Amino acid sequence: MSGKTGRGRIDGKLGYYIKLFSKMERGEAKFTKKKMQFLIPLIKESRNKIIVAICIAIFSSIFNLFPVMIQKIIIDDAILKNNETGLILFSILLITVFITQWFITYIRTRTFRFVSQRIIFNLRTVVFNRIMSLSLKDTNETKKGELLSVVMNDVNLLSTSVASGIISLFADVISVIGIVFIMLFLDIYLALIAFLIIPLLAISTKRTRMKMKRVFMNIHKTIAQLNVNVEESVSGIRVVKALAVESKQNRGFSETNKKNFDITMKGTQASAKFSAISSVSSFVMIASVILIGGIRFYFGSISLGDFLIFYLYMNLFLQPVQSLSGIFTTFQMASVALDHIKELLEKPYDIPEPENPIPLPIPFNGTIKYQDVSFSYGKKPFIKNLNLIINPGEHIGIVGETGAGKTTLVKLLTRLYDVTSGTILLDDVDIRELSKKDLRKIITVVSQDTTIFSDTIKNNILFGNPEATDGQITEATKLSNMHNFIQTLPEGYDTVLGDMGIGLSGGQKQLLAYTRLILAQPKIAILDEATSNLDSYTENLIQENLKKFLTNCTTIIIAHRFSTIQNVERLILIENGEIKAVGSHQEIYESNEYYRKLYDIQNKEF
Template structure:
């Protein structure tokens, strides 16, 4: 019930259509009850030979059927409209919420799980919950109305009918409990299946490189089989429910026929009343049977709805201040006794960092893998918040800036270049959608990208494909640099921006990076010696601590770890 109350705001904004639905549902139920009365009177007309009234009531019945059909159309169409809008709003709200969640959420949740809740679960809600409401509302009104009418026709027969209803309710409850358990497990398995598919598509090059296609097909087949058999448990339960309820329904009707026949013979009830009662009995039992079918399917919708709201109610761990600051920054950065842990159980990744970076300074971060270099720079745009200590930009705690103000003034170029499906122009202008063509081309020239872009027949309107698959690694990296140049950041983060490139591409990208770094506070994580040596200062990180900081020549004399890293990288470049 709590889940349905959470949907109330979505229905409330369409109260006009909800009112139309309720009015038509009421008219539908009234038409059903009037039809019973009409059948009773028709039987009297036949018995007494009243031809004129008989023809009149036949015409009235046809008119009634037309009214019933029109109300059925109006309620179904409007309820479908409300339901489709509800699902559309839920889908949009989920997407908006995902955009606002913190990075740690995406570290914990599988992509397949997120995709399953955003697609499969919404489809279940749309296909089951919406159609169930459309079916159940008119049947519910009809049930109440017919119940009252049958009590007038013959309360002894109605009492016998009502005795069987608890048995119906017990069986329905038994089926729904089991279906709920099956539905929960099935939705989880569908999410696992989506995760396997997503990972295989993302890693298709590795799969092919290791000739592991058959292995991956076997893995997917196993997950697919598990999902199939769980689905079949639900299908078997659903298929078993209908014949059991049907047998109970037929048994009840036969008992009513037997008792009613005796009452007709003894003169306790007229034939017309009994015919009307039997028709009404069908209308009475039908909603119970439909409710039984719906309640089993409804468990799937409730499970899906619960999974959707679980995601929607997940709070971001990194939140904007109540009154966030919007101000231009110069790029001065201070880390004050800063420590950070992704989770308390895994321990600190950064420990008591004390560091000040001047405006326009280039700071290189070096150290063994896992030393905390990437984690340190990820705190600047508030992908995560420090566990303790403070991070200041221009003397103001980063938590005081608005997300938009802070992140729009920080540029990031990483080893794994992220391009979006669209044109080269759209990707370069991603952070500045109102940029002119001349500004875009100027940024591309500074990134050494203009020359290769103009070789394409469509130039800047060339479609890059999903994740930029139609461009080479060096071309993608230069487009990403052009994107960063166009946004004109005051703080720049370069995280292994050239490590995955060949020598020729690396030279072009390195030139573009040098253009980008001018007059900007820059944090560089790199192995390339020229980048490190030319930095204003170098910070050496080990096990989450800054163990040394200074210029290249100083560190070669004073820091054994830096000496070791430098010699290893120098030997590597000479061998290359």
């Protein structure tokens, strides 16, 4: 194939952003030209629309000058000269101009909104894809509410601000230039008086801009924290209710909400001061022009028509001047949003893709080798110089106390983390030389905590194999002992599950995860405490079915309950990140006091 795939285009964009942002000075706060380059790839496909929108905005700005000219003609050449025919004709012309003006405004608004929404669509796609490519370390260190704030609030703010700002900038500049020439042509003295408002607004804008930037940064932080509070409270609602701590959660939310309110009010106060200064400056300018203009009219230096038209143009002049001062504030908002988006996009790839990935060996046997593997969480060593070979089709069990390193071993195998030193091989190929997609396509993990999406049961099952047919889905649910339960639901397989699987028990969620496993038909299966929520009868039934299904599949079972590893061929005992024993249950029980202690304690409890 000669062209890039959609995924390839997205990855290409992400690569461009990472390279761009890595060259930018850290902590740079200004909305600079270099920062503007960030948007170029996103708006390229809409550049024709943007050009059209800018042209329409410029044309609209020029066209807006004509109604006032027509009104001048009506006053000087029709009303003052008692020209009834001229009054009717020019009034019809004025109405026609107003209708045309409305139509141009409609086209301009529609085009602008398309451009704005298109940028939002492109930017949100890139940001979401970057979130999906974050390493487990990054997602663990970043609160979900903060990511949500970037995807929703910052993307909207940046895209809308930039689109409206750029288009308005062209339109307002053209308006100001056109009106300035007309005002100077009508009366240079009145024009110079009117222009005195510009330095006043410039000074006010500069002072307000810095205050507003700080306010916007603080508002973003509090909104992100509000998102975190809501997300955590809703996702943990069962714990909240079980512990009767609703009032505590309410207080925490109220405190953050109050902080957001106070910060927003500071921004409102700064904005109100700016508006007040702008309004007072405008009133002073208008009063000065009326006073000086009246004196000049009294002495015959300006006609009544010219004076009235100058007054109308002066009001038209105020609109783009005030709009331009507002655009700088808009760009400050966009700058804050861009800083947060940039911070997300420039995160380094902790688990990088190989530059030239090696294809999976064909046929793939499933031999797993850990060679001198060490791993650290931060600076703390966790897995220490571990060596292990798992043969094709072998079923092994990994046991040890909580925190011994069992789950970390399989996270290293799936490259959710990368080894600190050493190598993990699949059929003698370093897993870092395989694409992450190819690697994870042959491995399926069933964990204690099953993730269920707010979608139909069928679509949740299809995560195991998106190409599976209805017949294959039904067969898989029968093997996982879930089919009969699904049949009792009013919508069957089309039943929509609640957020995080609300409506399903813990055991039913694990059965759904097993269904995904069966449907995926992986070369390597990892069962991490995967029957912890099942009753003994269902657990035994699942184990019997999986024994048949996973016959030729390399299987790793991580267990706290020894009942789940009765049928494994080998046991691996892990203690403090090191392998302490390898063998059958009986061999390790007789030779290792630590294992014997774990086993006896559990049997005694049972």
